[in-house]
Amino acid sequence: MSDNRQHPRNIISQQNKGNYSIARSARLSVAPMMDWTNRHCRYLHRLMSQRALLYTEMITAPALVQGGAVHLLAFNTEEHPVAVQLGGSDPAELAEAARICADHGYDEINLNVGCPSDRVQSGCFGAVLMERPGLVADCVAAMIDAQRVDVTVKCRIGVDEQTPEKVLPDFLTRMRDAGVQRVAIHARKAWLQGLSPKQNRDVPPLDYPLVYHMKEMFPDLHISLNGGVENLDQGLVHLAHVDGVMIGRTAYHSPWDILGRADSRIFGVEDPVQSPQEVALAMLPYIEDHLAEGGRLHQITRHMLGLFAGRPGARGWRRVLSENAHKDGAGTEVIGAALEKVTDAAEAAE
Known part of the structure; x- marks a missing residue:
């Protein structure tokens, strides 16, 4: 991690x-x-x-x-x-x-x-x-x-x-x-x-x-x-x-x-990331900095709701973020829980 x-x-x-x-x-x-x-x-x-x-x-x-x-x-x-x-x-x-x-x-x-x-x-x-x-x-x-x-x-x-x-x-x-x-x-x-x-x-x-x-x-x-x-x-x-x-x-x-x-x-150059999961993980330090400055999790995660659009687990991802990111004290563990929904759905689809 x-x-x-x-x-x-x-x-x-x-x-x-x-x-x-x-x-x-x-x-x-x-x-x-x-x-x-x-x-x-x-x-x-x-x-x-x-x-x-x-x-x-x-x-x-x-x-x-x-x-x-x-x-x-x-x-x-x-x-x-x-x-x-x-x-x-x-x-x-x-x-x-x-x-x-x-x-x-x-x-x-x-x-x-x-x-x-x-x-x-x-x-x-x-x-x-x-x-x-x-x-x-x-x-x-x-x-x-x-x-x-x-x-x-x-x-x-x-x-x-x-x-x-x-x-x-x-x-x-x-x-x-x-x-x-x-x-x-x-x-x-x-x-x-x-x-x-x-x-x-x-x-x-x-x-x-x-x-x-x-x-x-x-x-x-x-x-x-x-x-x-x-x-x-x-x-x-x-x-x-x-x-x-x-x-x-x-x-x-x-x-x-x-x-x-x-x-x-x-642009004909290499893509910097290879999956939306990688993007979600890459957001964690930025989110932690935002929270440390007194920000709220949902201020960022509302822009992340569509990250898995059209992919297995997209509904679970959105639901976890929508239901939990606005709560007092919500932190990066919410991202982890949402990613679990994506992982579970991807495994079930195999």
Whole structure:
């Protein structure tokens, strides 16, 4: 057990010396997702892939600049390459927020021009900004001028009654002219009127050919495709047409299926771990450090529930964690008990 318990630092340390290309890492990225892609989630994901680009949850520029909430930027150095996503629409405020993020050591600063929630609409950021491309261009130009880190944009193909074939080329032209070199495009419209944020993730039809065409029109831009990608096979199909693939919910709910073989299949290098069991064991030192600092077990294990998705023992694994990790005093023994359910199920299936 002692060897395994030291394993995560060994796994991650090889790529934590700045020896990576952020654009190359963007060949596969895990999308920024509110309430999900926090630092505990990212640490788990980094154990499975040394190369994929990881994103924070969206952090609003006002929270950093006006609220002083720099604690939201905390991350482990092992997470590199890691990008922060900002929300906002005031160029000066975003410039200051970008400078703060750069000072905290992030490898990329991404502007959210894709989130369709009511909250971001009322704050004039997210997908509603697709209707104001000139303002977005001013924002990213200010962010670029304020600091040295790459500034990127995550957008939709359009919103509401816009015609994507018309508005998206204009939007990308403005981003490129403002100095942006990488863009992630969610291949769906956002319907700001009539659909909930949840429906906006599924209901509007995907238009992958349009995103492919944008790469043809803008060969100098690094374009990542986002939306509806459920496995690496699909990702590889898209990579024949675009520079990168960004995967969201599937990477969270079934992280091993996406990240467990990502380094070999997407990046052509050796995978750092060989099984989800190894990942669970590798999390133990990180969990112990978190508990020693006064944290609670469920704050980490909620991100681990899908680790064995689709495999024998997955239900038992989830049940043990869900029923026990929130209890006072819960520690790494809960992980051991959950792993026993996986082992028992695997033996029964042989």
